[in-house]
Amino acid sequence: MSLSEQVPKTIPAPRKITTQPRFTDKVFRGVVTSGGLFAGLLLGLIGFFLVFNGFEAMRAAGLSFITGFDWVDAVPEDGQPASYGIGAMLYGTMVTGILAMIMGVPVAVGTALFLSYYAPEWIKKPMVVVVDVMAAIPSIVFGLWGYFVLMPHAEYWAKLIHKYFGFIPFFDMPAPVFTRSPFIAGLVLAIMIIPIVTAVSREVFAQTPLERIQAAYALGATKWTMIKAVVFPYGRGGVIGGAMLGLGRALGETVAVYTVLNLVYDIRIEVLLSAGGNVASMIVNKFGEADPVELQALMGAGFVLFLVTLGVNFLANFIINKTARE
Amino acid sequence: MSQALLTAKPQYPWKLTPKDLLTDLAGAVFALISTLAIVGFSPLKGKLGFALTLIVMSILTATVISWVRRDRKAAINSSTTVLVYIAASFVIIALASVLYEIIRLGAPGFSLSIFTKDMSQTASDMPLTEGGLLHAVIGTGYLVLFAALFATPIGILTALYIVEVKGRFAGTVRFFVQAMSGVPSIVAGLFIFAFWMIQLGNAYSGLAGCFALTVLMIPTVARTAEEVLKLIPQDLREAGLALGATQWRTVAMVVIPAARSGLITAVILGIARVVGETAPLLLTIGGADAINLNPTSGNMSAFPYYVWKNLLIGSENAVSRAWLGVFVLMILVLIFFALARYFGAAKGSRK
Numbered sequence: 001m002s003l004s005e006q007v008p009k010t011i012p013a014p015r016k017i018t019t020q021p022r023f024t025d026k027v028f029r030g031v032v033t034s035g036g037l038f039a040g041l042l043l044g045l046i047g048f049f050l051v052f053n054g055f056e057a058m059r060a061a062g063l064s065f066i067t068g069f070d071w072v073d074a075v076p077e078d079g080q081p082a083s084y085g086i087g088a089m090l091y092g093t094m095v096t097g098i099l100a101m102i103m104g105v106p107v108a109v110g111t112a113l114f115l116s117y118y119a120p121e122w123i124k125k126p127m128v129v130v131v132d133v134m135a136a137i138p139s140i141v142f143g144l145w146g147y148f149v150l151m152p153h154a155e156y157w158a159k160l161i162h163k164y165f166g167f168i169p170f171f172d173m174p175a176p177v178f179t180r181s182p183f184i185a186g187l188v189l190a191i192m193i194i195p196i197v198t199a200v201s202r203e204v205f206a207q208t209p210l211e212r213i214q215a216a217y218a219l220g221a222t223k224w225t226m227i228k229a230v231v232f233p234y235g236r237g238g239v240i241g242g243a244m245l246g247l248g249r250a251l252g253e254t255v256a257v258y259t260v261l262n263l264v265y266d267i268r269i270e271v272l273l274s275a276g277g278n279v280a281s282m283i284v285n286k287f288g289e290a291d292p293v294e295l296q297a298l299m300g301a302g303f304v305l306f307l308v309t310l311g312v313n314f315l316a317n318f319i320i321n322k323t324a325r326e
Numbered sequence: 327m328s329q330a331l332l333t334a335k336p337q338y339p340w341k342l343t344p345k346d347l348l349t350d351l352a353g354a355v356f357a358l359i360s361t362l363a364i365v366g367f368s369p370l371k372g373k374l375g376f377a378l379t380l381i382v383m384s385i386l387t388a389t390v391i392s393w394v395r396r397d398r399k400a401a402i403n404s405s406t407t408v409l410v411y412i413a414a415s416f417v418i419i420a421l422a423s424v425l426y427e428i429i430r431l432g433a434p435g436f437s438l439s440i441f442t443k444d445m446s447q448t449a450s451d452m453p454l455t456e457g458g459l460l461h462a463v464i465g466t467g468y469l470v471l472f473a474a475l476f477a478t479p480i481g482i483l484t485a486l487y488i489v490e491v492k493g494r495f496a497g498t499v500r501f502f503v504q505a506m507s508g509v510p511s512i513v514a515g516l517f518i519f520a521f522w523m524i525q526l527g528n529a530y531s532g533l534a535g536c537f538a539l540t541v542l543m544i545p546t547v548a549r550t551a552e553e554v555l556k557l558i559p560q561d562l563r564e565a566g567l568a569l570g571a572t573q574w575r576t577v578a579m580v581v582i583p584a585a586r587s588g589l590i591t592a593v594i595l596g597i598a599r600v601v602g603e604t605a606p607l608l609l610t611i612g613g614a615d616a617i618n619l620n621p622t623s624g625n626m627s628a629f630p631y632y633v634w635k636n637l638l639i640g641s642e643n644a645v646s647r648a649w650l651g652v653f654v655l656m657i658l659v660l661i662f663f664a665l666a667r668y669f670g671a672a673k674g675s676r677k
Contacts, residue, residue: 025572027574028577029493032486032493034483035480036486036496039480039499039502039544039545040503046513050517052520052525053525106413110412111414111417118410119414130417130418133660133663134417134424136598138602138603138604138655139511140633141424141428142424144633144637145424145427149423156374222399222403223406224403245508249508252508252509253510254604255604259637280510283516295524302512302516302517305510306513310505310509314505317501317505
């Protein structure tokens with residue numbers, strides 16, 4: 001068989017040259033676009049269904065849904081109307097979130113600095129694994145650990161803080177119950193947000209221009225003065241954004257907080273006292289025996305939580321993206 | 327001989343001299359001994375007292391040594407160095423404590439028989455030799471499998487939309503998906519409850535739990551897949567197109583095979599993210615003590631639910647069961663974690 005027999009006699013007609021996508025490409029783009037848009041729309045769907053189901057309760061309560069301190073079911077026999085307000089829970093969520101930031105962010109930034117500038121090579125890799133494993137631990141594990149392991153210690157720490165700093169109103173104690181306090185919940189949340197804050201901070205620290213670092217050293221800076229003069233100004237936005245991402249996590253955390261926080265429908269400034277609030281934990285707490293009306297109120301509470309965390313996350317991502325682009 | 331005179335002897339000014347090392351070591355030993363002395367002869371007591379004194383003493387020692395040898399700047403530098411090391415050791419101590427306690431409290435109840443029995447004939451208060459968590463194994467298996475089946479295509483399509491198709495809404499979708507990764511898990515559970523149970527009138531089932539986990543898994547898969555696709559060199563795409571391939575064939579036969587291990591990592595990371603989720607399951611799967619082989623109807627159990635239930639019961643044996651559940655759950659999480667790192671490393675070595 002000679003070569004010429006294998007070659008087809010007729011040359012196929014040249015393809016039409018066009019900028020139009022072919023049919024398969026049109027299908028491909030259609031499928032990919034619908035998938036992408038679905039993922040984008042999901043966020044809107046979440047908000048829509050929560051509002052749709054919670055609207056009645058929120059409308060009935062009006063502004064007091066946000067500011068009210070009561071969570072009372074209707075008692076038709078006594079003619080008592082239902083009254084649902086998540087003010088105390090929102091306040092408690094903020095308190096535990098801020099406590100988590102105060103305790104967690106310095107440690108996380110320190111760890112990021114350690115990984116970026118201080119750690120010897122041999123300890124750097126295992127340390128990165130340590131932070132990553134910590135990020136992978138489910139919240140129920142932290143809940144169990146926080147309740148059975150951390151709380152006995154933290155109770156003792158809280159007693160010491162009260163003993164020596166009790167004159168500060170925050171550390172005052174109207175009743176000597178130190179367990180399941182916002183302080184302990186904040187401690188558990190602090191540990192939970194350390195991985196994400198560390199990861200984001202480390203990312204921006206890694207982007208610090210090397211020539212500026214070297215310039216600082218060449219001018220005789222010590223490691224710390226170099227960090228103060230170069231790394232912090234350059235990475236400030238990233239650290240703030242990372243801290244806010246951590247705050248978003250802390251605000252929405254449910255089961256870990258549920259186990260180590262005593263839910264009380266009251267606003268108290270004493271953080272060591274066994275009385276706090278958390279919207280997400282309250283939803284789990286009330287969900288089991290909720291009647292349809294209360295369920296609507298819980299949907300409303302979920303919507304408020306959704307909006308708050310979304311706002312914090314939008315802002316955090318905005319700050320991080322802006323820093324990264326510069 | 328003249329050769330030796332011309333060659334400069336290499337200098338390493340940044341290296342610590344033996345004298346520096348000795349001083350640092352002496353400082354550390356001094357800090358430790360003085361801490362022991364202070365804790366021994368003062369009202370400060372216990373682990374906390376020891377830790378606090380050690381922190382203060384090591385900062386003081388480092389500061390004083392640097393100040394005496396150099397100046398104020400060096401002293402500040404030393405104290406911040408000590409602080410940074412302390413911050414890192416906090417993280418290590420926290421993780422070590424979590425893992426140690428899980429093993430200490432969870433491992434004793436572990437035996438192979440827990441994978442052959444469920445809790446339908448056993449009360450939580452009974453000794454751990456009775457009953458097991460086969461129902462939770464099956465439940466978590468279904469939940470993770472179906473969540474991965476739903477979330478993987480959507481997540482990868484989203485990444486393809488952002489990186490390959492670069493449609494008109496690519497930036498918006500990217501921003502929304504980024505924000506979605508911060509949605510609290512309880513909100514995902516409430517969303518599925520509102521949509522699947524209230525609006526469509528379904529009962530608790532494994533499927534509802536899968537949907538909730540899917541919502542949480544999509545952002546992780548999409549964002550990781552996006553990072554991976556961006557790493558594929560543009561040359562490969564251009565080469566494919568230049569050979570006359572359509573975009574569909576370029577993506578399917580060039581880009582995706584090149585990114586395969588990275589995409590697998592994305593899915594595994596997504597699974598690791600949702601396998602331990604508790605809050606959404608509390609609102610969607612209903613919980614059960616017996617094996618339920620049908621994911622589309624009937625109450626279902628899962629590891630996190632099992633842990634949660636036994637934690638709330640709170641009796642001694644129930645708490646041991648909770649720790650046992652956490653022990654098995656952590657092994658599962660670490661397996662997925664190791665797999666993700668393995669596939670992630672494979673991607674790096676091929677480059």
